[in-house]
Amino acid sequence: MSLRAVKGMKDILPDEISKWHRLEDAFRARAALYGFREARFPIVEPTALFVRSIGENTDIVEKEMYTFTDRGDKSLTLRPEGTASSVRAYIQHNVQALEPVTKWFYVGPMYRRERPAKGRYRQFYQAGIEVFGDPGPYVDAEVIDMVVGFISSLGITQVEVLINSIGGPETRANYRDALLGYLEPYRSELCSDCQRRMDANPLRVLDCKVPRCSEIAADAPSILSHLVDADRAHFDTLQKTLTLLGTPYRVEGSLVRGLDYYTRTLFEVLGKGEGLGAQNALLGGGRYDQMVKSLGGPDTPAIGFAMGLERLLMAMPSEPDPTHVDVFIVAAQASVRSEAALLGRELRDAGLRVESDLRGGSLKSQLRRADKMSARIAMILGESEVENGVVQLKDLEQKTQDEVSRAEAAKRAKAILG
């Protein structure tokens, strides 16, 4: 077949959709419990939005964005993540004038042109939340606690919560000097990426998986020991609050994340269970206190995270698909098929989910089909039933059959269905 879905982009067919609904419904419900309200943003944004927020030297901006020129000369990009759009919308609509603290959530597709792998797609779905206007650290703890509770409510129990702090501008400047001082003698031993990172964003050297780089990074000074007092206090209070909430976590000094906009609090939840493959980061997030201002808005602290829905789905225990048919109508003879259509309308008007085989066929084949569809009830209509104003109501699970009047049929069916 020559026309296929684009590489890394998947169809979600009806057999899978109930699991998606279960996940999305659960997320919306959980977000509402914490006072978050849903927002939806365009999938296409000006390219500059992502370059300026995510950072020019990140992998996303350097090589993963779907960028194109529209029929003018504007450079547009399919959003690779949701936070930048949230911030843009927050600024554009002057939301800070409406309320001191804004709590939004979103669900939708994101686009990154990476090599696909298990748990990594070019179009993938994220659900995320953003809080604007609260400097923390209590809100940091609440956000982390919320999402950890959410994941566990999905039946995903094998997880690890990592947190770190990379401080604010002052800490970053101090630490950058200290780190570069440490790394400089090793410069020639580092991989080429890291040599470049040293100039662009030295923090990311700590994250490198190349063996020699991680050896060198292991002995690097820790950013945690360079936190200025205010950053230190923020991180301590976050930990204290998480502990009080009973949220398990591990401080991971090397947690850096590949987006430039983060400040202070960073966190990530890793799935440890089977079925995830190598892409086991279920969600990632952190504080981005500088971004609103740097994109032209008022100086507004913010924190948020994004979860990968496909990964959550892979980690979730599967449940049998719910049946989607209550009553299957069987026409015993071709002569009553019109009347069967009317019966179907009557039952649907009463709120029952009704299926039938409009193509006709033998009684046996129609009943087989009812069974395949896991219908609980079959209603058989033949010439004599039509004549007498009744139907044969068959409980396919209990294997019982009664003759009931047309007028009673919907009520009897509902009684059986509970």
Added chain:
RNA sequence: GUGGGUGUAGCUCAGUGGUAGAGCACUGGAUUGUGGCUCCGGGUGUCGCGGGUUCAAUUCCCGUCACUCACCCCA
């Protein structure tokens, strides 16, 4: 971007240098208008694509594309 694996029926896969099979699924039937179990029957494939070797290729070789897994990075 780099490596590995795999491409045969709708799905999962077997198979052979002489143009192909199973299970599942789908479908018809097993006495008059009754499902699931059982039994009997039915159809489908450019054997990913292109080239090479050969009397002959789905089978061997090369290339290519697709899918997939890992690295990288991330959700």
